[in-house]
Amino acid sequence: MTSDLLARRARLMGPNVPTFYDDPVEIVRGEGVWLWDAEGRRYLDCYNNVAHLGHCHPKVVEAIAAQAATLNTHTRYLHRGILDYIERLTGKFGHDLSQAIMVCTGSEANDVALRMAQAVTGKTGLIATDNTYHGNTTAVAHLSTRRPPIGGYPGHVRRVPAPDSLAPLGGSLAAQAQAFAAGVARAIEELEAAGHGFAGLMLCPIFANEGTPGVGPGFMAPTVEVVRRAGGLILCDEVQPGFGRVGAAWWGHELIGFAPDVVTLGKPMANGHPVGAVVTRPDVMAAFREAFGYFNTFGGNPVSCAAALATLEVIEDEGLVENAREVGAYALEMMRGLHHPLIADTRGFGLFFGIEFAREGAPQSDFCGRVVEAAKARGILLGRVGRAQHILKMRPPMPFSRENAEMLVETLDAILREMPA
Structure with a gap:
C-alpha cells in the first residue's frame, strides 16, 4: 500500500x-x-x-550489460571507451569546445564549471539568476534558489533578476534582453567593488527552471557583450535543453545563438545511467587542470561511457x-x-x-x-x-x-x- x-x-x-x-x-x-x-x-x-x-531503450541496456560483463574501472587506467565517447560528443559542438571531463551528475559538472571560471580568471565572483537551480553540491547550491543556504548567500555570489513572461524585465518583452544584461552588469560591478572580482555567469540557455520565459535567438547578445567586456566566462548548463530536446539544434546555446566557454551536461546523457560531463576549450581545461588536482572515481568509467555512446548513437540513428x-x-x-x-x-x-x-x-x-x-x-x-x-x-x-x-x-x-x- x-x-x-x-x-x-x-x-x-x-x-x-x-x-x-x-x-x-x-x-x-x-x-x-x-x-x-x-x-x-x-x-x-x-x-x-x-x-x-524512452525508458529502458534496448540498445542502451545491451551496451551497459555487455560492458559490465567485460570491465568496469576508473580512468587512471587507459581505456579507449572514454576517448571514443568524448571524440563523438565534442564533434557535436562548435566554438573550439573540444575537450571534456566525465563526471556522474549535472551537479558535479556544474561544480567543476564554477572552478574552471575561477581558475581562468583568478577571481571568485559568480552570478546566476534569482529563480534557478543548478544542482546540490555546496558550491552550486549557493547559486540555487529553492532554499537559502544556512548563514545566507555567500558574498562571492550574486543573483540577478531572471527573465519573466508575466512581469518582463524592463517592463516589456522587447526590453527584457537589455534589462537582463543590465542586471548582470550591476552584479559584476558589485563583485568587483567587494573585492571578489568576476569569474563567471552560469545559466541555462532556455532558462528552463525559470519557466522557459519565451526567450529566443539573440536574447543573450547584450549579456554576452557585458560578460566578455568584464573578462568573465559564460557557463552554460545544458542538462535540460541539451542532446536535441529543443528540436531546432543539438544544444540550447545553438538555438539562442551564443558561444559559451564551458558547457555542462547531465540527466539525459546516458538515458538514466548516472553520467555527466563538462565540455570546454583547451585553454580553459589547461587552466583548470593546473589549478585543481581533479579526479573522479566513477566519472568516465567504461560502463558509463558505453551507455553514453549508445545514447548518442540512438539519437542519431532514430x-x-x-x-x-x-x-x-x-x-x-x-x-x-x-x-x-x-x-x-x-x-x-x-x-x-x-x-x-x-x-x-x-x-x-x-x-x-x-x-x-x-x-x-x-x-x-x-x-x-x-x-x-x-x-x-x-x-x-x-x-x-x-x-x-x-x-x-x-x-x-x-x-x-x-x-x-
Whole structure:
C-alpha cells in the first residue's frame, strides 16, 4: 500500500523526501514513453527527460550489460571507451569546445564549471539568476534558489533578476534582453567593488527552471557583450535543453545563438545511467587542470561511457532531434488551441513545453497543481515549474509521437473544460 511505502521511506530515508503528486505513484516498469505502476496501470510520461530515448531503450541496456560483463574501472587506467565517447560528443559542438571531463551528475559538472571560471580568471565572483537551480553540491547550491543556504548567500555570489513572461524585465518583452544584461552588469560591478572580482555567469540557455520565459535567438547578445567586456566566462548548463530536446539544434546555446566557454551536461546523457560531463576549450581545461588536482572515481568509467555512446548513437540513428522539431511544433500548435480564462501563455522549444496559468498577472499556483493531479488521475504524468510553481512543465522522452501529443492535448482539453476559473 502507498501509506506503508511512505511510512517506510520516512523511517529509512528521513523526513521531507520529495515525491510527485498528492497520492504518490509506485512505478515498477517503463518502456518507451510509458510507465506502469504496481497495480498495472499505464501512464504516458510527459515529464521525464532522464529517459531521453524512452525508458529502458534496448540498445542502451545491451551496451551497459555487455560492458559490465567485460570491465568496469576508473580512468587512471587507459581505456579507449572514454576517448571514443568524448571524440563523438565534442564533434557535436562548435566554438573550439573540444575537450571534456566525465563526471556522474549535472551537479558535479556544474561544480567543476564554477572552478574552471575561477581558475581562468583568478577571481571568485559568480552570478546566476534569482529563480534557478543548478544542482546540490555546496558550491552550486549557493547559486540555487529553492532554499537559502544556512548563514545566507555567500558574498562571492550574486543573483540577478531572471527573465519573466508575466512581469518582463524592463517592463516589456522587447526590453527584457537589455534589462537582463543590465542586471548582470550591476552584479559584476558589485563583485568587483567587494573585492571578489568576476569569474563567471552560469545559466541555462532556455532558462528552463525559470519557466522557459519565451526567450529566443539573440536574447543573450547584450549579456554576452557585458560578460566578455568584464573578462568573465559564460557557463552554460545544458542538462535540460541539451542532446536535441529543443528540436531546432543539438544544444540550447545553438538555438539562442551564443558561444559559451564551458558547457555542462547531465540527466539525459546516458538515458538514466548516472553520467555527466563538462565540455570546454583547451585553454580553459589547461587552466583548470593546473589549478585543481581533479579526479573522479566513477566519472568516465567504461560502463558509463558505453551507455553514453549508445545514447548518442540512438539519437542519431532514430532521428530524434528531427522528431523533437517536428512533433514539438505539432504539439505546440495544438496546445495553443487550448482555451481557459487562466491560460496566460503557452510556449515551447522542441519537446519542452510550458503552459502558464495566471489571473490578471497573478500566478495561479493552486490551479496548476490541480491540473497536474487531474492529469495523473487520467494517466498522464506532468510537472510544475516557475517562481510560483504556476507553469505546467512538459518534457517527454524524445520518441514522443504525434499520437502521444494528441493524447496529451485531448486530456488537457478535457481537464480544463471541467475546471472552473
